[in-house]
Amino acid sequence: MGKLALAAKITHVPSMYLSELPGPRQGFRKPAIDGHIEIGRRCRELNVDTIVVFDTHWLVNANYHVNCGPHFQGLYTSNELPHFISNMEYEFPGNPELGRLLAEACNRYGVETMAHDATTLAPEYGTLVPMRYMNADQHFKVISVSALCTSHYLNDSARLGWAMRKAVEEHYDGTVAFLASGSLSHRFAQNGQAPEFATKVWSPFLEILDNRVVQMWQDGEWDDFCTMLPEYAVKGHGEGFMHDTAMLLGALGWSKYDGKAEVVTPYFGSSGTGQINAVFPVTPQDGSAIPAAQASNPAGVTSTSRL
Secondary structure (H helix, E strand, O other): OOEEEEEEEEOOOOHHHHOOOOOOOOOOOHHHHHHHHHHHHHHHHOOOOEEEEEEEEEEEOOOEEEEOOOEEEEEEOOOOOOOOOOOEEEEEEOOHHHHHHHHHHHHHOOOOEEEEOOOOOOOOHHHHHHHHHHOOOOOOEEEEEEEEEOOOOHHHHHHHHHHHHHHHHHHOOOEEEEEEEOOOEOOOOOOOOOHHHOOOEOOHHHHHHHHHHHHHHHHOOHHHHHHHHHHHHHHOOEHHHHHHHHHHHHHHOHHHOOOOOEEEEEEEEEOEEEEEEEEEOOOOOOOOOOOOOOOOOHHHOOOOOOO
């Protein structure tokens, strides 16, 4: 029925918005903005009607959640960085029908998920920033999925990604893109040092680690990457504990994924963190490598298997 047409790992650094404004940083995030515009262009070419964003700025402590209200509009100021994003306007349509289908499929696959289609809950900036550049004309419907998951298993996030792909392919009459909105390493510069690290990564170790991961993506080393993801999420200070990345790789087939990433915006540093825009070709998959549900399986839950 439906089709997952595009999958990408994207940046959402708030300095992209700052880059629009007059001042010493004007224009310095043009490559990241251009990358978003290009991904939006590709979505249009592929006849995508809805963009689903795995948002590492939506913090949740229990369950997975889907924000699928019918319409979103407002002024957004970041509570983390109000001097970067202040009174940013946003507006775009939602897709309640697809949001409910996504949540229903996740629950069938043993990953407890709730759809919120009648809510005052607004999207976070992991969704708002990319939609500013990909969807300024409100061409796409938008759904946001919680991906700053504090008490969740990466295996369940991978399974959620696969379940959502199957929901699109088997129950939705339309074309969809999945975006993992989050950084690679996410170790912010210490207070007082942020200006010094505006275009840098916090440490050589993290920069080398991130660049090796990007090379793995470009070379298609998915079995090794999926194996190392839990440790990379911890030692590499992965944003949102890398749940957005697990969701994306789950949708692509997890360790049996056979595509190779295309870098759209080359890796760059931002306030100490490591960022990229990269597209992952969607290939046929049978789901045989997708992890079993973990939280819903008492045998899979232990005091030490925290991720």
